[in-house]
Amino acid sequence: MKDKGWLRYAAMTDTGMRERNEDAFFAGRVSGYHLFAIADGLGGHACGDVAGRMAVEILEEAASEELSAFDPAEALKRAFRRINTAIFAFNRERGLNAGTTLSVAIVGDAGRCWIGTVGDSRTYIITPSSVWHTRDHTYVQSLVDAGMISPAEAFYHPAKNILTRALGLEARVEMDLDERELSPDSVLLLSSDGLHDYVPGDLIQQIVMANDPDTACR
Numbered sequence: 678m679k680d681k682g683w684l685r686y687a688a689m690t691d692t693g694m695r696e697r698n699e700d701a702f703f704a705g706r707v708s709g710y711h712l713f714a715i716a717d718g719l720g721g722h723a724c725g726d727v728a729g730r731m732a733v734e735i736l737e738e739a740a741s742e743e744l745s746a747f748d749p750a751e752a753l754k755r756a757f758r759r760i761n762t763a764i765f766a767f768n769r770e771r772g773l774n775a776g777t778t779l780s781v782a783i784v785g786d787a788g789r790c791w792i793g794t795v796g797d798s799r800t801y802i803i804t805p806s807s808v809w810h811t812r813d814h815t816y817v818q819s820l821v822d823a824g825m826i827s828p829a830e831a832f833y834h835p836a837k838n839i840l841t842r843a844l845g846l847e848a849r850v851e852m853d854l855d856e857r858e859l860s861p862d863s864v865l866l867l868s869s870d871g872l873h874d875y876v877p878g879d880l881i882q883q884i885v886m887a888n889d890p891d892t893a894c895r
Contacts (some may be wrong), residue, residue: 682855685889685890695850698717699731700715700717700729700769700869700871701715701716701726701729701732701733702714702715702716702733702867703733703736703737705737707737707740707741707744708740708741708745708747709744709786710740710744710745710783710784710785711724711783711784711785712737712740712781712782712783712784713735713781713782713784713800713865713866713867713870714732714733714736714779714780714781714782715779715780715798715799715800715867715869716728716730716732716733716777716778716779716798716869717777717778717796717797717798717855717869717871718730718775718776718777719728719775719776719777719778719881720879724767724771724773724775724778725775725776727767727775728764728767728775728776728777728821728844728845729761729777729858731764731767731805732760732764732777732779732844735756735759735760735763736756736760736779736781739752739755739759739760740752740756742749742782743755743756744783749783749785749789749791750854750856752760752783753781753791753793753852753854754793754852754854755886756781756793757779757781757793757795757839757844757850757852758846760779760844761795761844761845761847761849761850762848763843764776764777764844764845765846765847765848765891767790767844767845768845768889774846775845776795776842776843776844776845776846777796777843777845777846778794778795778798778800778804778840778843778869779793779794779796779798779842779844780792780794780795780796780800780811780867781793781794781800782800782865782867784865786861787856788858788859788860788861788863789815789856789858789859790802790856790858790859790865791854791855791856792811792854792855792857793810793843793852793853793854793855794812794814794852794853794855795814795843795844795850795852795853796813796814796840796842796843796844796852797813797814797815797818797831797838797840797870798867798868798869798870799813799867799868799873800855800865800866800867801865801866801867801878801881802857802859802862802863802864802865802866803863803864803865803866803881803886804860804862804863804864805862805884808878808879808881808882809857809876810873811853811855812853814840814842814853815838815839815840815841815842815843816836816837816839816840817831817834817836817837817839817842818831819841820834820854832877838870838874857873864885864886866881866885
């Protein structure tokens with residue numbers, strides 16, 4: 678899909694081997710910006726699929742309001758707070774423990790990109806010569822940060838799905854904020870662990886560089 682002549686995007690989700698798809702996504706234009714998001718409800722918790730959908734639905738509404746009044750970085754912080762508060766209240770009212778990951782990218786027409794992340798869903802920025810992605814909030818990533826294991830070992834670690842941060846489980850949660858510049862040959866990819874837990878970064882790079890967005894999604 679073409680938008681403003683320079684940006685093309687596509688989105689897709691697949692249940693795969695799971696009984697229920699707990700991913701939710703958004704891709705579109707909001708308040709003069711391109712907005713992309715991926716949420717993955719926590720499968721080990723009740724109503725994880727609901728939490729993922731809530732995150733994306735609240736994000737779209739919040740982004741529309743916040744981007745009209747604040748810069749993208751502040752708008753992201755406010756939107757994430759609203760999402761976390763809503764899911765946390767949903768849990769308290771029903772005696773549940775639902776949660777979700779969320780990674781959001783806001784792209785301006787000049788190519789500036791603001792990224793907010795909680796959990797292990799990722800935003801990638803891929804070029805022909807580089808692969809960058811957001812930092813996972815997982816136990817295994819903490820081992821990598823401490824120098825105890827390598828990124829290659831982390832990819833195969835049996836505990837790599839243990840999260841250290843998620844939306845909706847506590848009254849407050851810290852969002853990671855990244856600001857990046859997109860070059861004309863950049864590809865922005867948002868994914869849940871259903872992709873990047875099984876496909877290494879170099880192969881993801883090969884696929885997105887060799888295909889248009891619709892084909893790469895498939």
